[in-house]
Amino acid sequence: MHDSSRNQTEQYCPICRRKLRPEARFCISCGRAIDISTDAPAPHELKQSGSSFKSHWKEIKQIGCLFGLLLSSSFVLGMIGRFVSPPWPQTIASGADALIVFVFAGFRYREILPLLDWPKLSMRSVLELVALALAFIILLNLYFTLIKSAGVPIVHIASTYSNAGWHVGIMLILVSVMPAIIEELAFRGVIQSTFEHIFDKRDALLIQAALFSVLHLSPIVFPSHFLMGLCFGYMRLRTKCLYPSMALHATWNALVLFKELNLL
Amino acid sequence: MKLMTWEVDDANIVNLKIGGFGKNSLTVNGMEVPGRLRLRKKSEFPFELSDGRNANILINPRFASRRVIELRVDGQLMVESGEGPFLCDSCGTTVKPNDRFCGVCGHAMPPAEHYVHRRHIKEATTAITVLAVLFLFGGVVMFFITKSHVADALIRLNGLNPNEIFPKSINGVTYTVAVLREQLIWEPWSILIQNSILAAIMAGLAFWGKRSPLAAVLIATAIYAVVIVTHAIINPQSIGQGVFMKIIIIACLIRGIKSALALNTADA
Numbered sequence: 229m230h231d232s233s234r235n236q237t238e239q240y241c242p243i244c245r246r247k248l249r250p251e252a253r254f255c256i257s258c259g260r261a262i263d264i265s266t267d268a269p270a271p272h273e274l275k276q277s278g279s280s281f282k283s284h285w286k287e288i289k290q291i292g293c294l295f296g297l298l299l300s301s302s303f304v305l306g307m308i309g310r311f312v313s314p315p316w317p318q319t320i321a322s323g324a325d326a327l328i329v330f331v332f333a334g335f336r337y338r339e340i341l342p343l344l345d346w347p348k349l350s351m352r353s354v355l356e357l358v359a360l361a362l363a364f365i366i367l368l369n370l371y372f373t374l375i376k377s378a379g380v381p382i383v384h385i386a387s388t389y390s391n392a393g394w395h396v397g398i399m400l401i402l403v404s405v406m407p408a409i410i411e412e413l414a415f416r417g418v419i420q421s422t423f424e425h426i427f428d429k430r431d432a433l434l435i436q437a438a439l440f441s442v443l444h445l446s447p448i449v450f451p452s453h454f455l456m457g458l459c460f461g462y463m464r465l466r467t468k469c470l471y472p473s474m475a476l477h478a479t480w481n482a483l484v485l486f487k488e489l490n491l492l
Numbered sequence: 493m494k495l496m497t498w499e500v501d502d503a504n505i506v507n508l509k510i511g512g513f514g515k516n517s518l519t520v521n522g523m524e525v526p527g528r529l530r531l532r533k534k535s536e537f538p539f540e541l542s543d544g545r546n547a548n549i550l551i552n553p554r555f556a557s558r559r560v561i562e563l564r565v566d567g568q569l570m571v572e573s574g575e576g577p578f579l580c581d582s583c584g585t586t587v588k589p590n591d592r593f594c595g596v597c598g599h600a601m602p603p604a605e606h607y608v609h610r611r612h613i614k615e616a617t618t619a620i621t622v623l624a625v626l627f628l629f630g631g632v633v634m635f636f637i638t639k640s641h642v643a644d645a646l647i648r649l650n651g652l653n654p655n656e657i658f659p660k661s662i663n664g665v666t667y668t669v670a671v672l673r674e675q676l677i678w679e680p681w682s683i684l685i686q687n688s689i690l691a692a693i694m695a696g697l698a699f700w701g702k703r704s705p706l707a708a709v710l711i712a713t714a715i716y717a718v719v720i721v722t723h724a725i726i727n728p729q730s731i732g733q734g735v736f737m738k739i740i741i742i743a744c745l746i747r748g749i750k751s752a753l754a755l756n757t758a759d760a
Contacts, residue, residue, distance in 0.1 A: 247502065252595040257501075259593035259600060281757040288710070288749065295714060299721050306725030380682065426753070431707050438711045442718045445725075447686040450693070 284426050291419055294332045295439060298414070301325050302445060315388045315402075322406055329414040339421040340413070347469035357463060361476045364459045368480065371452045380448055390489065403485045408478035415440045415457065416464040416473055433461040456480070497573040498563045499589050504541045506563055506570075508549065518549065531559065541565065556736075556743040569604040575611060606758070609751035613709070616748020617701040619741050620712045624694035631687025638680040645676055690719065706752035713745040 239248045241255040254261055305321035333340050349357075389399045415436050423432035437457025441450045460473035496508040507519045510531065518525045518539070525539045529549065537549040545565055552560040563570040571578075571589040578587050582599035591601055654670035667675065694712060701708035720738060723730040 249502065249595055254593055254595055254598035256588070256591040256593055256595045259598050261598060281754050284753055284757060285750065288753065296717070299717060303721050303725055307728070380678070380685075426756070427704075427707060431704060435707055435711060439714050442711075442715050445718060445722050447689040448682075450689060 287422050287425060290332070290335065291422055294328065294414065294418060295443070297328045298325060298443060301328065302443075315392055315394065318388065319402060322402060322410070326406065326410050329410050329418070332418050333413050336418050336422060340417050343417055343421070343464070343468065343470045345469065347467045347471065349467060353466065357467070357472055360459065360463070361479075364456075364476065365480065365483070367455065368452055371455075375448065387488065396489070399485060399489075400482060404478045404481040407481060408474050411440070412460065412464075412470050412474045412477055416460055416470055420461055420464065429465060433458065433465065436461055496561060498570045499573055500541065500547075500563075500565055500570055501590060502588075503543065506541075506547065508561065520547075531561070556739045557747075569608075571604040571607050575607040606755065609755050612747045612751035613701075613705045613755070616709045616712075616745050616752075617698055617705065619744040619748070620694050620698040620701060620709070623712070623716060623741065624691045624698060627687045627691035627694060631684050631691065634687065635680045635684040638683055642676045642679055646673065649673055649676075690715070706749065706756055709745055709748040709752060713742070713749065716741065716745065 240246065241248055241258060241260055243260045244255065244258040246255060246257045248255060301321050301324045304324075305317050308317040308320075389402070419439060420432050420436040423435050426432075427435065437454050440457035440460075441453035444450075444453050456477075460477060463473040463476065464470060493512070494510040496510070498506040500506060503521075505521055507522075508529075509517045509519075511517070516529045516531060518527075518529055518537070520539070521542055527537065527539075529537050529551075531551055532553070533551070534553060535551045537551070539547050539549075541547050548564045550560075550562050550564060552562070554560055563572070573589050576589060578589050578591075578601075579585070580587055580594040580597060580599050580601065583594060583597040585594060585596045587594055587601060589607075590604070593600055649669055649672065652669045654668070654673070656669050657667070693715060697708045697712045697715075701712075720731070
């Protein structure tokens with residue numbers, strides 16, 4: 229009885245007065261249930277959280293700026309390197325990188341400062357971190373041995389400094405300590421904490437590792453440096469502190485340096 | 493000629509025919525709307541629907557992309573019928589483009605902006621796939637080109653003593669002839685391997701982009717920027733090569749990031 233009457237006469241929605249489609253069980257413009265016997269869902273409004281989009285877009289742009297500046301610093305280094313003999317361009321570029329990263333760390337000091345507190349770690353987690361570091365060093369060594377035996381030429385950082393007659397101590401600071409501090413501050417500090425607002429922790433870890441590996445400008449080290457990024461990022465997640473990853477980063481760089489100088 | 497259709501509701505269908513030489517016509521339910529529509533510049537074209545509601549066609553030329561033509565009724569964006577298919581997320585029924593709720597189950601349909609965002613994300617994912625193909629193709633082509641160059645160079649090096657230092661320095665570094673030979677032989681393979689790694693990463697990202705588009709497009713943009721800069725460091729003239737395609741791809745990727753972010757924040 230009910231159905232036949234609906235098919236014969238035009239029906240209008242009781243709420244918004246729009247014409248209804250013949251077989252419709254819900255109003256297409258306000259979501260009101262037409263058949264009274266079905267439970268009427270509350271006509272819910274569609275909401276777009278515009279403010280969070282704006283703040284997240286601003287954060288993405290900020291990270292884009294940081295990444296772009298670091299990238300252009302490498303570009304300028306490459307350009308100067310054509311005319312000025314190494315290692316001066318490298319030294320100036322790492323100084324510029326440091327300046328850029330400190331400025332951006334300043335922008336996000338609220339997230340960075342807690343990461344610079346001394347961590348309170350239990351004996352167990354310290355042992356775990358050391359085991360992770362050892363596994364990391366062995367795995368990376370394996371990768372680079374594999375690459376070397378395949379005959380891929382790898383750029384030697386140390387030779388540029390030692391050819392110019394620079395002291396080992398200065399080399400150690402420029403190759404091991406400075407990059408460790410700057411890169412950890414930039415990738416595990418600024419980038420990872422910013423992306424944790426936008427993504428979940430796992431995706432933030434993956435993205436910062438990807439950006440970290442990509443910024444080394446050589447596809448051959450993408451896999452190894454992606455692994456590095458993951459390892460450092462995981463350490464930073466576990467300890468909520470930048471020092472362990474800085475220490476491991478500096479150790480790794482120093483190992484590479486000593487190997488190139490045949491000190492090991 | 494291009495035809496755009498907006499099914500505003502059951503009683504109003506707006507058609508925009510874009511012909512050559514500025515012959516454009518706008519019809520509401522088959523009746524032509526008088527007046528001239530200009531598509532070249534940023535402009536608006538207000539008219540009335542059959543029930544007297546205010547409608548407005550907005551033309552927005554956009555950087556490095558096709559112009560955006562949108563229809564707004566009472567200030568609300570309408571979905572163009574070409575953005576479909578329009579399926580209810582909850583029950584899978586096909587609905588009309590501008591239904592705000594599903595007529596069968598009452599589920600709320602996404603606002604019109606969502607369809608535009610989804611298209612942007614799809615375009616960005618396509619751009620990543622295109623990059624993967626380009627890297628692979630370019631890698632293979634460059635491999636053979638470099639190989640023939642290297643063969644010529646090796647012939648010229650043949651006359652020299654392996655322990656001699658090559659007279660010209662390359663990027664500020666001097667090499668002995670033997671080392672130079674080794675590097676030359678490796679060169680084409682290095683190009684092939686590097687491009688294959690890039691192609692594989694891009695293909696992986698295009699695949700991952702279906703699950704988490706924001707992260708995938710973000711990483712792809714970073715990688716593409718790095719590739720452009722690396723090429724520029726090796727050869728500064730390379731910035732100019734294919735500059736239009738580069739700009740279009742980057743614009744596409746950045747739009748994808750923005751749209752993916754908009755969808756992410758709307759879902760939350």
